[in-house]
Amino acid sequence: MENILQVRNLVKSFKDGDNFKKILNEINLDVPKGQFLSIIGESGAGKSTLVYQMSLLDVPTSGSISIFGKDTSGLNIKEQAKFRLNNFGYIFQDSALIKELNVLENVKLSLLAKGISNKKAEEMSKEILTKVGLGSMINRYPSEISGGEKQRVAISRAIVGKPSIVFADEPTANLDHVTSEKIMGELKKISDELKMTIIMITHELKYAQGADRIIEISDGNIISDSIIKK
Amino acid sequence: MFNIVYTAWFLATKYFSRFSKWTSSLIILVIALTFLNLVVVSGLLVGLIEGSVLGIKELRTGEVFITPTKQNQYIKKYNELFSVLDNNKNIKGYAPRYVSNARLYKDYKTSIYRRAGEVDVDIYAAVTGIDFKKEKDFFGLDKKIIDGRWFIDSDVNSVILGNRLTAKADEELFTDERVLGDVRPGEIIEIKFGDKTYAPQKFQVIGIINSKQQEYDYGILIPSRELRGILGQGVLLGPDNVGVRIANNVEPAVVIDSIKASTDSTLINVRSTEESIGKYLGNIRKTFVLLSNALGTISIVVVTVMLFIVIFISVITKQRQIGILKGIGISPLTIKLSYMFLSFMYTFVGIAVGVLILVFLLIPYFDANPINFPFSDGILYVTLPGLITKIFLLFVMSIFAGFLPPYLITKRNTLNTILGR
Numbered sequence: 001m002e003n004i005l006q007v008r009n010l011v012k013s014f015k016d017g018d019n020f021k022k023i024l025n026e027i028n029l030d031v032p033k034g035q036f037l038s039i040i041g042e043s044g045a046g047k048s049t050l051v052y053q054m055s056l057l058d059v060p061t062s063g064s065i066s067i068f069g070k071d072t073s074g075l076n077i078k079e080q081a082k083f084r085l086n087n088f089g090y091i092f093q094d095s096a097l098i099k100e101l102n103v104l105e106n107v108k109l110s111l112l113a114k115g116i117s118n119k120k121a122e123e124m125s126k127e128i129l130t131k132v133g134l135g136s137m138i139n140r141y142p143s144e145i146s147g148g149e150k151q152r153v154a155i156s157r158a159i160v161g162k163p164s165i166v167f168a169d170e171p172t173a174n175l176d177h178v179t180s181e182k183i184m185g186e187l188k189k190i191s192d193e194l195k196m197t198i199i200m201i202t203h204e205l206k207y208a209q210g211a212d213r214i215i216e217i218s219d220g221n222i223i224s225d226s227i228i229k230k
Numbered sequence: 231m232f233n234i235v236y237t238a239w240f241l242a243t244k245y246f247s248r249f250s251k252w253t254s255s256l257i258i259l260v261i262a263l264t265f266l267n268l269v270v271v272s273g274l275l276v277g278l279i280e281g282s283v284l285g286i287k288e289l290r291t292g293e294v295f296i297t298p299t300k301q302n303q304y305i306k307k308y309n310e311l312f313s314v315l316d317n318n319k320n321i322k323g324y325a326p327r328y329v330s331n332a333r334l335y336k337d338y339k340t341s342i343y344r345r346a347g348e349v350d351v352d353i354y355a356a357v358t359g360i361d362f363k364k365e366k367d368f369f370g371l372d373k374k375i376i377d378g379r380w381f382i383d384s385d386v387n388s389v390i391l392g393n394r395l396t397a398k399a400d401e402e403l404f405t406d407e408r409v410l411g412d413v414r415p416g417e418i419i420e421i422k423f424g425d426k427t428y429a430p431q432k433f434q435v436i437g438i439i440n441s442k443q444q445e446y447d448y449g450i451l452i453p454s455r456e457l458r459g460i461l462g463q464g465v466l467l468g469p470d471n472v473g474v475r476i477a478n479n480v481e482p483a484v485v486i487d488s489i490k491a492s493t494d495s496t497l498i499n500v501r502s503t504e505e506s507i508g509k510y511l512g513n514i515r516k517t518f519v520l521l522s523n524a525l526g527t528i529s530i531v532v533v534t535v536m537l538f539i540v541i542f543i544s545v546i547t548k549q550r551q552i553g554i555l556k557g558i559g560i561s562p563l564t565i566k567l568s569y570m571f572l573s574f575m576y577t578f579v580g581i582a583v584g585v586l587i588l589v590f591l592l593i594p595y596f597d598a599n600p601i602n603f604p605f606s607d608g609i610l611y612v613t614l615p616g617l618i619t620k621i622f623l624l625f626v627m628s629i630f631a632g633f634l635p636p637y638l639i640t641k642r643n644t645l646n647t648i649l650g651r
Contacts, residue, residue, distance in 0.1 A: 057557055058645040078561060080644075085559025092648075096554045100241075100248035112240060113560050115233035141248075157558070 004164060004197050005031040005054060010063035012049050012220075023049045025220040027063070033164075036191040036198045038208035041217035047201045048169060050217065054199065055088055055167045056080045068164070085113055089158030089196075091168040095150035097142040097157075103129065104138035107157045114161060128156040132186055148179035155186050159196065166190070168200040172207060184210050238564045242571030245544075254576070257540055261580025261624075262587065264533040268620050269584070270592060271529075272522030273610045274601070279515040282606030285442050287503040289369050292324070293482045294474035294489070295506040297499050304468035306497045311472070314492045320480045323368035326469035328359035328454050329445075330461060334395070335420040335430065336410045353410060355395060356449035357423065359457030368475040371441065371451075378415030378437030381453055389421070389433045392447040393440040414438070421450070423460055431460070442606050526620065530627055537573050537631035545569065545635040552639050553647030562640035566633055573632025574625065581621055588612070 010027040013020040023046045031037055041047045052058040054065055056072060065072050067087065075083060084090075097106045104125055111121035129135055132152040142150055151171055158166050168187065172180035184207050191198050191212070200211065208214045209228060216224040246254070287293065298305050305311060308326065315324045335352040362381035365371040372380035376393060396413045413419065415435055422430040439446055476485045482502040489500045504512075545552065555565055593610055601608030639647065 052645050057648065058643070077644075078563075081556060081559055081561045083559075084557065085561075088559070090558055092554065092557075096550075096557075096648075098244075098551060098555070100244045105240075105244065109237070109240075109560070110558050113233060113237045113564060 002033050003030045004033040004068065005029075005199075006064075006066040006069075007050075007054060008064045008066075010050070010053060010065065011061045012046075012053060012058070013061045023220050024053070024060075027220070027222060029215070029222065031165075031197060031199065034191075034195045034197055035213055036188070036211040037200070038211035038214045039199065039201045039217060040203065040205060040208045040214060043203070045217045046220040047217045049220075051167055051169060051199060051201055055090065055165075056084055085110060085161075087164045089161065089163040089166040091151070091154045091158045091166065091171045093170045093173045095142075095147070095154040097150055097153055099142050102139050102141050103134060103145070103153050106142070106153055107160050110157065110161050125156070125160055128160045129153070132156050146179075147175055148182060151175060151179075151183050152186060155183070155190070159190055159194065162194070163196065165197045165199060168198060170201050170203065172202065172204070180207065234561060234564045235567065237560065238567030239571055241564070241568035242575060245568065245572050246575045249544075253540075257537075257576050258580045258583060260536055261533055261577055261628075262583040264529050264536075265581050265584030265620070265624060266587060266592070268526045268529045268624070269588060269612055269617060270610065271525050272519075272616075273612045274596075274608060275518045275522045275525075276515065277596075277609040277611035278601070278603055278606055279511060279518055280611040281600065281603075281609040282442070283503065283507055283511060283515075284609065285606050286507060289371055289374065289441050289443050290445065290473055291503045291506050292369065292473040292475040293503060294321075294476060294485050295501050295503065296472040296474065296489070297501075297506070298468075298470070299495075299497060299499055302497060304470055305472065306468055307494065308468045308472075311489075311493055311498065314489060315472070315474065318485065318488060320477050320485050320488070322475045322477050323364060324472050324474040325361055325364040325368055326454070326472045328457055328468075329470040330357050330359070330423055330457065331355075332357040332424075332450070333422040333430075334410060334450070335422070336413060336417075353395065355392070356445065357389075357421070357457065358445065358449055358451055359454030360451055362451075362453055369473060371439070371446070374439050374441040374446075375437045376440045378435070380437060381451075385436065385453065386456070387431070387433050388436045388452075389419070390437040390439050390451040391419075391435050392449050392451075393438050394447040395450070396438060423457075442604070444605075530623055533624065534627040534631045537576065537628050538634060540576075541569055541573055541632050542635040544572075545639050549639055549647055550649075552636065553644055553649075556640065556644045557648055565640050566636045569636040570629050570632040573628045577624055577628035581624060 007027055007029040010024055010029075011022060012024040013022050015021075027050060029050075039047045039050065049058070053060045056065075056075070060073075067083075072080075072083065090096075098109070101109065104122065107125035107129060108118075108121040111124060112118065116124070126135065126138060129138055132155060134149060134152055134156070137145060137149065142153070145153070155171070158168075171187070172183050175183060187198060187200065188210050190196055198211070200208075202208050211228060213225070213227050215222050215226075296305065296311065305326075312324075312326070315321055331354065333352055333354050360371075362372075366380060375390070378390070381388065381390070391410075391413060395410050410419065413435055415437055417435050418432050419435060420430045421433055433452075439451065441447055474485070474489075476482060486500050486502060493500070552565055556562065593612065596608075596610035
């Protein structure tokens, strides 16, 4: 299968006193198009740092990240923002919704930024929100909905623009067991039905096992890489 | 570019509508007050002088003021001048004034207002002989009578006294000010005109005038026919000045040129109000404009700093949100624009509130209740170009105040902004 994302010799270091501490150590990774990839590891292993580099939220110390075969290291801030807008969807740990916007507005915001008309953006957003069971809550504000509902809004915002890759950073971290199961169910559905590439960080193996592939990171190295047989 | 502007506007409207109502009201109030401070303080400062200039124009000079040249003590060949003025279609009317010195004397022994300890006084003052009908019709001087009445045709031996020549017992006077005392309409005063060849005559005070014009308020008015009758045409050779009221929509320069063309320029000066007020008032006006500009600049800096602080605090508290917006692909320019629009919205509403207060409250109030200054009725002087300039300046500064804080945040690393580090 065609690789949508290629990581080569990726290094990320942080200054620690007078020295530099390597968080990611020469990472190499290929992610095929449409794959649901789970990244697991202990706290501080480097899994979030790896996703931040791959999703162009941060700049690696060395190495390269290619998306659709294109090296992204030459992109400036403006081009990175445009690239993220057109190709990526993000689900943050705490949903990270904009509190001044209601549910519908949170979802349609990125569509407006893409230049889609307000009417079309609303149609697309309502469709997605209805699919995740929030069709009746479109006028509510983030402060008026539960944690699970917020995360479903975040999922809707991430996928409404039909991105090539969805990055999910511990999307069940702050949720109870039942809600977490529902969220994982939504992500699986997206992977199966929409054939989107999903790269998800989780610290819980049972949720990781819902993916197509699991890689485990420890001390900045990939220590295991396994395909889940279904 | 359209989607950037549209998304920024969309975000700004949401920030604006979801911002704390109290905080928003406070910001809008401060902007409205700053706007009023900018317009009203400078408007009143300049209004003191403009009110004075307006008073001079309305009551004395008209749009065109004719005086003798330096070499002449009065306007010679005035009949020829009157003929020129009568035949000029651009002139609505004119009023010649004849001025003489006089010694005024009040006999307290006969005064019904006499108080214990008061002694008879005499003072020197200027007497202005006027055509009271023309002064009434074209200069509205009759409206400045604060006690008593204006002249009528049947008046004989009647004068109107300037209010600065009278004073109540407890009234504070300017330094060196000499007054007749508490003189009221109906009382008799003695006037000795010109030099000692003229015997004192008794006149009845029929009114007190308060025109804020020194020439009238520190003197007495008398019908010119009567003054000329007393002094004789041999002494009162011609008018000291002529105020000319011109037709609406006619430029004073046009009338001035036509008068000059028909008269002897060695005998008279023909000038506009602006030219005739001289450098003194002009310099005060310039100083007040400078002062009001300085105060205005301080106001603008204050509102800019305030808006900057508001936006800065808003941006700092929303630092992570800005990072998330960047993270999901909203361009830094969109984010910066959204805060500029937010600042613009606050400024717009603040100015709108300020304009409403100005138009519906302050301007009508100051029109109805001019500030009572000794030399003028202080008005609120607001011009449309001046207003537009101040509004424009406020908008420019608000946009600057709205741009800088998000600029500082959006140029930071996206991840650091999201993680708040």
